[in-house]
Amino acid sequence: MSDRFEVDTVTRADHIYVSRGAYTHHGIDAGDGTVIHFSGERGAAKINAGIERSPMADFLKDGELKIRRYGRRDNPDTTIARAESRIGEKDYHLIVNNCEHFATWCCTGIRSSDQVRGAGSLTAHGAIAGTTVAATTGVVGAMGAVSGLSGAGIMSGLATAGGAVGGGAAIGPAMIGLGPAIVSVGITQVALRDNENLPQDERNARRDGRAASIVGAGASTMGGVAAVSVAGTAGLSAAGITSGLASIGALVGGGMAAGTVAVVAAPAVVAAGLGAGVFLVSRRLRRPVDAHEVGTIPAPPSDLYADSPVDEDAE
Structure with missing residues (x-):
């Protein structure tokens, strides 16, 4: 695990991710040392992948924790409620319903994968x-x-x-x-x-x-x-x-x-x-130097959270 990882700098409902080399794996920090995310890795192991709550260490697998920044997103309670509502779901799809789609939807109500x-x-x-x-x-x-x-x-x-x-x-x-x-x-x-x-x-x-x-x-x-x-x-x-x-x-x-x-x-x-x-x-x-790294996240803007969630599915 990177020595730059400090669990107390991650806040509840953050969209977090970790590099797996050729791709990144995404999830939602649950605020209690666990992460809600699609289990498994890309490839054959993802065929039966499901959304579950895992310990932070299992999510990171010795990778460096990073936080996805947003200019505007829904509030933490809405984000966590969305994430928890899908625990147990097993319809992973690399193109239309992957781990990044899930985490982005939890934060914004919009399915999207960069x-x-x-x-x-x-x-x-x-x-x-x-x-x-x-x-x-x-x-x-x-x-x-x-x-x-x-x-x-x-x-x-x-x-x-x-x-x-x-x-x-x-x-x-x-x-x-x-x-x-x-x-x-x-x-x-x-x-x-x-x-x-x-x-x-x-x-x-x-x-x-x-x-x-x-x-x-x-x-x-x-x-x-x-x-x-x-x-x-x-x-x-x-x-x-x-x-x-x-x-x-x-x-x-x-x-x-x-x-x-x-x-x-x-x-x-x-x-x-x-x-x-x-x-x-x-x-x-x-971009501010290392602004996406844990431990260097600037204070969120006062208008970060939307007044109300917008639940629409969009690729």
């Missing part, structure tokens, strides 16, 4: 990137008057895409990449959506991440066009675009088709990466 949301966001962003790479060559090859992925075929496809908005081949990659970029930004907006139950520093960090994903998508879209111009031999003429895409493709070990994929996929990838990166950096800079 672990699930984060994993879902990563999976969705990965799927968008993979789909973009796989689809771009097919779309470009099929759109033009000259089919296929020859130089002429790619240029014809890009010209058709760019022509949809009154532009030319130089705007083609931006138009093809618009859909994946919008989806990527949307995923980030959902993953980092605002929640009044969160501490203000966390809400501000999420706001920064959401804004960064939009800026990243826009900047990388325009940057892709500029990169083609710079990498080419003759600006944004047909010859310049052809040579520019080929030069970009050569950086990843391919040719003109690979360069097209790189330029098309960039806005979606940058939107996801920049949004997540800015959020993490902003959260680290804004």
Whole structure:
């Protein structure tokens, strides 16, 4: 057990958690040296997991105790009543009813799991990137008057895409990449959506991440066009675009088709990466040092507890 653990610094009805390496385990401090939580560990042992009251030492298993901070939550009596009402329940589900869902619901009346949301966001962003790479060559090859992925075929496809908005081949990659970029930004907006139950520093960090994903998508879209111009031999003429895409493709070990994929996929990838990166950096800079650690928890704000509980289930 960490020497930073001091049981008298934990207060009744706190949402507490402990790291298990790749994930965190959550519960509600009952105020008497016990924790109400889903028993068992992730994996096969969780199949028959149930909500129970366990000694603090059994919950920690030599891990370091931490406290989930809230900007607004329901009062301790409501929290404990909710937790105790579900003791004996055995319908654990990793995605929709895990230990974090349970603890968050006890404190706010809302079922939510940052672990699930984060994993879902990563999976969705990965799927968008993979789909973009796989689809771009097919779309470009099929759109033009000259089919296929020859130089002429790619240029014809890009010209058709760019022509949809009154532009030319130089705007083609931006138009093809618009859909994946919008989806990527949307995923980030959902993953980092605002929640009044969160501490203000966390809400501000999420706001920064959401804004960064939009800026990243826009900047990388325009940057892709500029990169083609710079990498080419003759600006944004047909010859310049052809040579520019080929030069970009050569950086990843391919040719003109690979360069097209790189330029098309960039806005979606940058939107996801920049949004997540800015959020993490902003959260680290804004959060008081070790503010989530037991023993360094600041006094709760006077308006921490909601006037009345809001019992609504929301993922």
